[in-house]
């Protein structure tokens with residue numbers, strides 16, 4: 001079994017909700033529990049918000065991408081921006097680390113992505129942009 | 144917007160009832176409105192009723208921490224009531240427990256700040 005979806009959004013913060021909605025609609029076929037679906041919804045929200053707010057600095061002329069797929073075992077979520085990039089990825093992934101604390105950011109986005117998925121990979125280069133890849137197992141999960 | 148907001152002020156208490164999803168798009172707008180109210184009415188206790196909140200991400204957590212910083216100088220407290228299980232998971236994970244009181248209902252929340 002295989003299925004995939006690729007979507008591109010203007011980097012407007014209003015589109016985060018749209019991305020979440022599209023993301024979970026794509027998974028309807030899989031018959032997942034409410035709790036599992038909510039975890040997917042949350043990690044999409046975190047990654048897309050980061051791509052828009054940090055990557056694209058909310059510049060509506062830029063775009064962010066949400067690509068999703070699944071096979072018999074896993075769900076794959078990819079969020080891509082061609083924004084500013086991350087200088088120190090390791091630091092960025094630390095709980096409570098944020099470059100925007102003064103704007104009321106908790107610094108928990110990456111932590112939530114990490115806890116709610118089975119694998120989180122962050123590829124980034126300053127000036128080029130960021131790609132976040134998440135893998136979440138659904139087959140045989142008792143959730 | 145993805146949310147419907149109802150607010151009420153009684154004495155030095157601000158009640159915020161949220162119906163919908165609390166994300167960055169919402170907190171950006173809500174932040175200005177609520178922080179003005181808190182300062183104008185010298186609010187000490189902010190009671191968030193999450194009975195009809197269906198989704199919250201880290202933007203919501205940052206927003207709550209922001210309100211806590213605002214009322215901390217008046218030795219105020221944040222109370223969150225009627226969380227559903229999904230919201231409670233994010234809440235527990237975020238460490239908000241350390242700075243917020245939790246109540247089952249809005250009545251219970253109000254009683255908590257009466258004795259506080």
Ligand SMILES: Nc1ncnc2c1ncn2[C@@H]1O[C@H](COP(=O)(O)OP(=O)(O)OP(=O)(O)O)[C@@H](O)[C@H]1O
Nearest residue numbers: 050051054055092098099105106107108109110201
């Ligand atoms: N797509 C991105 N492009 C550029 N920088 C990013 C991107 N995603 C994350 N970052 C950087 O990594 C830091 C940590 O991200 P994380 O999501 O954990 O916290 P936050 O977004 O700052 O706060 P929160 O998610 O709790 O609102 C950010 O402050 C930002 O500096």
Ligand SMILES: [Mg+2]
Nearest residue numbers: 046050109110
């Ligand atoms: Mg974030």
